Amino acid sequence: MLLKFAFKDILDDHRFKNTTRVNIRNYQTLRGEFINYCVNVLLKCTGGYDASI
Numbered sequence: 001m002l003l004k005f006a007f008k009d010i011l012d013d014h015r016f017k018n019t020t021r022v023n024i025r026n027y028q029t030l031r032g033e034f035i036n037y038c039v040n041v042l043l044k045c046t047g048g049y050d051a052s053i
Contacts, residue, residue, distance in 0.1 A: 011027060
């Protein structure tokens with residue numbers, strides 16, 4: 001779960017730096033799917049246990 005929060009912070013940083021909306025949408029689409037994949041793999045490896053707690 002910490003990975004998702006870190007990704008949100010990265011997006012907020014890009015917004016603060018006036019990155020275009022198109023680029024931010026691309027970050028959300030491409031990197032967001034990767035983050036979701038990583039979280040799902042982590043949950044499967046830990047038997048559904050959320051390691052960030």
